[in-house]
Amino acid sequence: MVDNAQDIHYLQHVTALGERRKVVAHAPIFSKTGVKLVEAGVAVSQDLLDKLGNHHLFPMLDECLTVEDALSSASLRGQTKDLLAEDITFGALIPPGGDDALLDAIAAIPLPAPLAFKLTVAREQRPEIFRHSLQVALLAALLKSMDATCTPAAMSDAAAAGLFHDIGLLHIDPAIFDTHQGLTEALRHHLYSHPIIAYLILERTSGINPNIALAVLQHHERMDGSGYPKGLAASQLGELGQILAVAELGATLLAQPSELPLKRHLEVVLRMNADKLQPRYTAHLETLLAAIPRPSSGPTGNTETIFSSLIRLAVAINHWRSVRAQPQQPALLHFIDGRVERLAHALADVGIDLDYWTTYDADIEQDGATLAEIEIVAREAMWQLNALTQEIRRKWKNAIDHDAEQCRPALDWLASVEAENLG
Secondary structure: OOOHHHOHHHHHHHHHHHHHOOEEEOOOEEEOOOOEEEOOOOEOOHHHHHHHOOOOEEOOHHHOEEEOOOOOHHHHHHHHHHHHHHOHHHHOOOOOOOHHHHHHHHHOOOOOHHHHHHHHHHHHHOHHHHHHHHHHHHHHHHHHHOOOOOOHHHHHHHHHHHHHOOHHHHHOOHHHHOOOOOOOHHHHHHHHHHHHHHHHHHHOOOOOOHHHHHHHHHOOOOOEOOOOOOOOEHHHOOHHHHHHHHHHHHHHHHOOOOOOOHHHHHHHHHHHOOOOOOHHHHHHHHHHHOOOOOOOOOOOOOHHHHHHHHHHHHHHHHHHHHHOOOOOOHHHHHHHHHHHHHHHHHHHHOOOOHHHOOOOOHHHHHOHHHHHHHHHHHHHHHHHHHHHHHHHHHHOHHHHHHOOOOOHHHHHHHHHHHHOOOO
16 A cells, blocks of 8 residues: 555645645544554644654545545536536537436546545646546546447446546656656656556545456556556456556547647557557547547647657667677567567558658658658657667566676667667
């Protein structure tokens, strides 16, 4: 379970909430050794944070606190309705007459008091996490509803998994969201831990379907085994977790302005991720997004930056191809080679031959749609290359620690890619 003695980030969110709204302990809070730390009726304050931050708590903090205007089923339904009215892209997802079924699914999400409190913290202190979670809940419910055998209960379970999927982010260092700095090893560990944290929270909360908790644990897993936290492959993944992975992709695309129509944007991204996501639900997502309007902005980067990214990708892939002939750990060699060639194949599949991108035709700057598509491909490929370096560090740590010398050619390549700070 989440360790309160090390969970200073969540305590800070709760304390900040207490400065804006009335947050009180409705039950005494004890240390795990039985020492009463907080009496019932005490308001949250900075002094309380200092007192609790050094202790392992029992019960957990969310089980002891209440807040005014806490999230409820009724307010959740209302906020969902507001989102659909305010956001033209999400509102357009709902078929005529289909909003009642969707809103009913959202309102039927179980909200035990500890989870209602935690989601209130997200809504008030990390509104971007709460809004994203609500968007993923909507998309997950819609994707599930497109199955012929879907029941209202199954639709609500999908919505619940979406709503809860990122609650673990409330417990990790907010520095991880600073896009202007790279991820340190410690921050990367925080990132990988957030599905586990969320799973443990849900697992210990009564009234939550175990399949919802499992889906939250697996929402960053991928069918080809490249995801985290466990690196599970297709046959090991539950359906609900795979729905979440597709729903999160959809929410991300809907939030990105581009010159490309959503349908084409999704086609490009899916071709770059052909073996990672569940085909049934990617097909559902394509159907949902086929005619959805989106803000248009053209490419978000300049031409030189976009093509510089492609050149760096070409350098990384060609560097690996020159390194792989050297004597080295055979299993690691096979793993990296498979992943790199899969990336090169995905690029070729969307029409990008990296051997021809050392220069570019200046006329392409006048073709906004083509340039926007190239930018999407470059951004996705760079992200995948960066994800590969992290996957190697996770999965092959023991082999590298045991025999770094035999892994030296791969490690040198890995270091060169990481030094470029791709992604």
